[in-house]
Amino acid sequence: MNGYNVAILGATGAVGSRLISQLAQSNIPVKNLKLLASARSAGKVLKFKNEPLTVEETTPDSFKNVDLVLASAGGNVSQKFLPIAVQSGAVCVDNTSAFRMDPDVPLVIPEVNREALKRHHGIIANPNCSTIQMVIALAPIYHAFGLKQVIVSTYQAVSGAGQAAWNEMLHQAQQRLNNEAMTAKITPVKGEPHHYPLAFNLLPQIDVFEDNGYTHEEWKMIHETKKILLDDMDSPDIKVTATCVRVPVELGHGESVYIEVADKKATVAGLRQQLTRMPGIIVQDDPAEQLYPQPLTAAGKRETFVGRLRADEENPGAFNLWIVSDNLLKGAAWNTVEIAECLVEDGLI
Amino acid sequence: MNGYNVAILGATGAVGSRLISQLAQSNIPVKNLKLLASARSAGKVLKFKNEPLTVEETTPDSFKNVDLVLASAGGNVSQKFLPIAVQSGAVCVDNTSAFRMDPDVPLVIPEVNREALKRHHGIIANPNCSTIQMVIALAPIYHAFGLKQVIVSTYQAVSGAGQAAWNEMLHQAQQRLNNEAMTAKITPVKGEPHHYPLAFNLLPQIDVFEDNGYTHEEWKMIHETKKILLDDMDSPDIKVTATCVRVPVELGHGESVYIEVADKKATVAGLRQQLTRMPGIIVQDDPAEQLYPQPLTAAGKRETFVGRLRADEENPGAFNLWIVSDNLLKGAAWNTVEIAECLVEDGLI
Numbered sequence: 245m246n247g248y249n250v251a252i253l254g255a256t257g258a259v260g261s262r263l264i265s266q267l268a269q270s271n272i273p274v275k276n277l278k279l280l281a282s283a284r285s286a287g288k289v290l291k292f293k294n295e296p297l298t299v300e301e302t303t304p305d306s307f308k309n310v311d312l313v314l315a316s317a318g319g320n321v322s323q324k325f326l327p328i329a330v331q332s333g334a335v336c337v338d339n340t341s342a343f344r345m346d347p348d349v350p351l352v353i354p355e356v357n358r359e360a361l362k363r364h365h366g367i368i369a370n371p372n373c374s375t376i377q378m379v380i381a382l383a384p385i386y387h388a389f390g391l392k393q394v395i396v397s398t399y400q401a402v403s404g405a406g407q408a409a410w411n412e413m414l415h416q417a418q419q420r421l422n423n424e425a426m427t428a429k430i431t432p433v434k435g436e437p438h439h440y441p442l443a444f445n446l447l448p449q450i451d452v453f454e455d456n457g458y459t460h461e462e463w464k465m466i467h468e469t470k471k472i473l474l475d476d477m478d479s480p481d482i483k484v485t486a487t488c489v490r491v492p493v494e495l496g497h498g499e500s501v502y503i504e505v506a507d508k509k510a511t512v513a514g515l516r517q518q519l520t521r522m523p524g525i526i527v528q529d530d531p532a533e534q535l536y537p538q539p540l541t542a543a544g545k546r547e548t549f550v551g552r553l554r555a556d557e558e559n560p561g562a563f564n565l566w567i568v569s570d571n572l573l574k575g576a577a578w579n580t581v582e583i584a585e586c587l588v589e590d591g592l593i
Numbered sequence: 594m595n596g597y598n599v600a601i602l603g604a605t606g607a608v609g610s611r612l613i614s615q616l617a618q619s620n621i622p623v624k625n626l627k628l629l630a631s632a633r634s635a636g637k638v639l640k641f642k643n644e645p646l647t648v649e650e651t652t653p654d655s656f657k658n659v660d661l662v663l664a665s666a667g668g669n670v671s672q673k674f675l676p677i678a679v680q681s682g683a684v685c686v687d688n689t690s691a692f693r694m695d696p697d698v699p700l701v702i703p704e705v706n707r708e709a710l711k712r713h714h715g716i717i718a719n720p721n722c723s724t725i726q727m728v729i730a731l732a733p734i735y736h737a738f739g740l741k742q743v744i745v746s747t748y749q750a751v752s753g754a755g756q757a758a759w760n761e762m763l764h765q766a767q768q769r770l771n772n773e774a775m776t777a778k779i780t781p782v783k784g785e786p787h788h789y790p791l792a793f794n795l796l797p798q799i800d801v802f803e804d805n806g807y808t809h810e811e812w813k814m815i816h817e818t819k820k821i822l823l824d825d826m827d828s829p830d831i832k833v834t835a836t837c838v839r840v841p842v843e844l845g846h847g848e849s850v851y852i853e854v855a856d857k858k859a860t861v862a863g864l865r866q867q868l869t870r871m872p873g874i875i876v877q878d879d880p881a882e883q884l885y886p887q888p889l890t891a892a893g894k895r896e897t898f899v900g901r902l903r904a905d906e907e908n909p910g911a912f913n914l915w916i917v918s919d920n921l922l923k924g925a926a927w928n929t930v931e932i933a934e935c936l937v938e939d940g941l942i
Contacts (some may be wrong), residue, residue: 274880373767393908399840414770421766426597436883440889441889446847448885448886454777457901461884487901492793492840492841494793523682531802531806533617534785539794540775540793551796553806556834562834564834566797566836568795
């Protein structure tokens with residue numbers, strides 16, 4: 245085989261542009277690349293490895309002879325087209341939430357549960373951005389010390405809400421700096437009735453509210469974390485709770501994570517050792533040098549950065565961590581392409 | 594008596610300007626007001642109730658015939674001058690950290706532990722901004738249901754780092770919007786060796802680092818919370834841990850707080866009832882209406898706003914809360930003036 249026919253579904257969005265560049269930098273042999281989007285975006289010309297490619301409208305026929313689909317065009321679009329793509333023989337890595345909790349769909353962070361790929365039936369789900377960067381840090385701790393409880397508060401960048409929200413937040417910031425009133429038509433959540441400025445503000449709503457008062461983003465963090473970590477393990481359940489907050493940052497989610505491990509003798513040094521050995525993690529933790537993860541320094545990097553490692557001195561076995569990663573790379577495009585690399589390497593396409 | 598001679602120490606700072614306006618709006622009868630600051634600021638003219646007042650340099654003689662001092666000029670300044678002020682007969686309400694942990698100094702949030710004022714020896718300490726807004730919300734829950742553990746992650750506005758840091762962050766934002774490189778000489782912590790831009794970024798460092806990896810801000814939240822809540826109560830200890838993060842917000846700290854209460858039968862409805870009854874608290878919590886506390890809507894208000902009340906469904910007796918308050922009002926100037934109002938009402942000056 246001299247390469248794969250690849251299609252990117254949702255090629256024109258903030259994640260889509262990064263899917264193209266991450267694929268270009270990957271070791272996946274691409275024979276042909278098809279850029280798919282909505283009718284509105286069809287005709288746009290984008291570049292892949294310096295070659296111009298015209299964006300096509302997605303139709304049921306788009307997936308003929310396609311071996312691999314990387315999808316990030318929204319849950320509805322994935323729900324509509326991925327079963328068709330699978331039917332016509334493609335393997336799909338889906339960056340939407342459409343299939344994540346489907347028991348037949350592996351939910352994968354390659355450094356954590358690559359072996360789950362073997363059980364795929366055509367669709368592999370990419371976890372939510374805020375889940376990925378937390379779970380890649382928690383997995384080595386879980387394996388070494390056990391994990392009883394996780395309490396996370398997120399500080400999520402606007403790019404996770406899409407390019408239009410990102411542009412709006414920058415416009416709001418300029419309004420404020422011009423001493424004009426800030427206006428909002430998208431933030432915090434496109435499609436919801438009320439909109440509030442995000443620039444120089446904090447909005448504790450990401451996605452819609454569930455009946456129990458949690459947002460759907462919080463629900464995702466709780467349930468996806470369990471699906472990934474407890475995947476094919478005969479382990480007791482891990483308690484997880486989350487509070488998700490949108491912050492006026494462009495790129496890079498922050499997470500303040502409190503964990504209680506099962507091994508009461510676990511130490512900060514032990515946790516640090518596990519994190520240092522973990523592929524995809526960079527420990528950035530030196531208070532004497534004021535070294536700690538920041539969105540500005542994590543943006544554009546594939547790795548997840550962990551710092552501010554501290555023991556809760558009143559609660560043996562409990563620790564605080566501060567985790568930052570580029571939500572559009574490890575949180576989306578890079579993890580998706582990395583899954584595809586693993587599928588290729590493991591002969592699963 | 595036809596009023597008090599009042600001095601404001603540190604009148605020209607971000608908190609100082611608000612001490613002047615909060616005092617003007619208070620029910621304290623002011624006979625004479627003296628505005629004190631460093632030599633550099635002496636000569637500036639500020640207004641109190643539309644009357645121009647010239648700022649004077651603080652000297653040991655400044656406190657003669659002064660009945661009440663409101664201090665917010667930094668810990669060193671309070672340490673140097675407040676004992677002199679007390680010596681000359683003044684009562685001092687100090688918004689710095691200089692005396693907060695002194696066992697002879699009451700640490701007071703009037704709605705929570707007003708009775709501690711009776712034990713003052715001339716100095717009353719105003720708690721740290723991030724402590725005040727958390728403890729005013731936790732106190733009624735603690736009294737009704739007991740409190741076993743508190744895990745807080747803060748989202749702290751730049752105004753808490755002073756007017757110069759605030760100006761710098763706005764300048765950084767304009768640099769970014771002009772596509773220029775952002776520069777930093779103050780953020781995150783004035784006087785520390787390294788500086789990083791805060792605009793469109795997150796900086797998990799407020800104040801200097803302690804030996805155990807916690808920042809001094811985190812240390813303050815842990816120890817001040819205990820001093821206030823456990824003040825004159827024969828109660829078991831409360832576990833507290835904190836992660837403090839500076840965010841690109843101008844005014845209004847956010848706090849994601851996870852609590853475990855002693856009464857396992859406590860419900861969200863029960864917590865809501867306690868919070869609704871608490872003076873100084875406004876419950877803003879209606880997911881159906883997308884109603885939740887935000888810095889932009891809390892700025893300029895004296896109250897503390899609480900929302901996103903949720904039970905941890907996997908951990909009976911545990912709850913998540915989202916708390917926002919104007920860090921320069923309830924977190925600083927208003928709580929200081931409110932303490933002074935109580936001292937006057939209770940005949941303690």
